[in-house]
Amino acid sequence: MFNTVVESVRENMKAFFANIIAIFLLAIIPICIVVYGYFNFNINAALFTKDTNSIAGSPFYYGMLSNLGAVFWACAAAICFLGSNVVLFDEAIKTFFTWSFLFSSLLLFDDLFLLHEQILPVYLGISEVVWFGIYVLAMLVYIVKYRMILIRGPYLYFLLSVFFFGMSILIDIIPFEVKGEIIIEDGFKFLGIIYWMAFFYKLFMVQLRKS
Template sequence: MAGSLPWAPVAVGICLIFLAVALYLHGRTGVEYSFLYRDANAIAGNPFYYGILENLTAVLMISSGSILLFTAATGKWASADPFGFSLCMGLLTTVMGLDDLLMLHESAPFFHWRLKEAHVYLVYAALLVFSVSFYRRIFLSTPFPLLAMALAALALGGMEDMLGFGSGIEDYLEIVGFSFWFCYIVATSVALKK
């Protein structure tokens, strides 16, 4: 019982953050508060399975990013490099998953009128290049061919989206890319713990 007391302020803090987000979004858009906490499919009257594969790939990214962040936090590292690589890649993966779940990249102009979806992708690419190049030695000790396969699928999907072929294959390539990314991150977490 005594161990739960310090966590109560954390729970209250989370509730206050959610309240602040709701107040901000309501003030900025005028959207009803109930639309902020209800499922979008329920609001639209769609069945629960609409968009389920999109949501599941986002869950893959968020969960694998969290696993790598946990690895970073709990590892006993001989040097700072495995910690730094785990932290960078874990944060990048978690943010990409949250972005995918909330479709923030497609709503970039909401945050600033000059932002575009391509800017978000460039930031992700820059963070990935930084992580891989700065922690090159650690990266080469990971199962990086999985990441290469993930990036190839995501790049093909991104090109299909930007060129506007409208074939719908982008969504399936994203499933392939995020599945391989998930496996890379989890396998990296296991490899770094050894």
């Protein structure tokens, strides 16, 4: 009995320290990027670490909708991450949540670091239209592959999300002159993010009640 308890404690401690190390290694990556940029390119470290508005001396409300969008992207990704790790969920649902976590995280990083607006077109020579085409293709594959889960879930939220995203992309690709165009484009995008997050929250709760 005593030996069993000792062995159990030992295994738990191994798992605990393994998790501590894994979390540390994950957290140290962005810090290493800051250090690399500072010492190799002489970039002011504050440009990496401080808030953008603080650096630019801009009012707090600059980028408000974009920042809120990033928060809700992160909420959606967090919900999907939890869903992919709930032991009681069946494997199909867990796989769905895993891919949804990766997709939501990609969209989050796209928004935060301007992937399709700066990094891809400026540094990699990939136009926004091509990137949007990749997004559309990925979304179609995602919908076809997981259509049964989507249909059986709170699909109205998902359909509203796709609709609003589609309208935002359409306005971005097809130029037209109208007062407040940016409000319409980014407003549609924000609504898409909200319904995207709401869909995964509702689906997660439904699956949790079933378990």
